[in-house]
Amino acid sequence: MNSIALIGMMSTLAAGLCIGIGAVGSAIGEGMAAAAALRSIAQQPDQTSTITRTLFVSMAMIESTAIYAFVVSMILIFANPFWEYAIKAGG
């Protein structure tokens, strides 16, 4: 197996693992945040607008880790620096 095939294989595997494992934590976190927000809306329906706004902000914060994982896996697949280096060195 030459190095280009190895780099391609490992990059694809790493991209899959990256987004697969990276999404878990933020999914659990968002679920907990949404559950807590729904519970407090049920308790205090008057505060719905404040709770929803805070929920959006915290969702965005929580989600950003998953977005980082996604961006890294996109880089691994579409703009892999090692891959281009190996192609340049090989050819």
Place this chain on the structure above:
Amino acid sequence: MKISPDQYLIFDWGWGRLNATIVFSWLIMSVLVGGAWLICRKLTDGAKMTPWQNLLEVIVGGIAGHIEDITHRSPYPFLPFVGTLFLFILFSNVLAVVPYFMPPTGSISTTTAFALLVFVAVPSFGLSTRSLRNYLKDYMKPTPLMLPFNILGELTRTFALAVRLYGNIMSSTVIGLVLLIVMPLFFPVIMQALGLLTGVIQAYIFALLAMVYIASALQKDDDPKSTS
């Protein structure tokens, strides 16, 4: 596969080179400015108004109300900055469903520019209400030991602001492309509709986070004892 609108050259002539990001940014800017100019030519303060003026009043009033909810002070110093960010990102994200339109927010250079604007705007709005000494003291809270973490937090939240918007918009474009390869018949339409929802929420979140960051740098006029 090209995942960034930076890589599409629309105009390439000698030294002049325009990529899709610049062209579509200017398109959105001209639509926003030109539309506002057209509507504002015949403003009235009476009860009879054109539907377009009503629309603009609803938009501006809604944004001002939201800002007032967050800062608990007059929204008008912040309205131009935050409102412009919101409207530009909203237009760019919503127009992403138009064929051949590549949203400029799907390019990391645009979102980095926005994040840097927020990064500069936070201390400048903060310094307009309080002294430099008072402002810098915020970095020493709760203890001076937290100084490096506060500075690091300032930098990483700028980075997060840029990458969040970029990642969300770019992901909906990439998912559309990938689904076109896998199952081209009906499913990409659903993902496009989902991308519309994500785009609106991301525009809201970007403006909201910018406003929250600015509000956190402003003078705190109520001491912690009086807030219950």
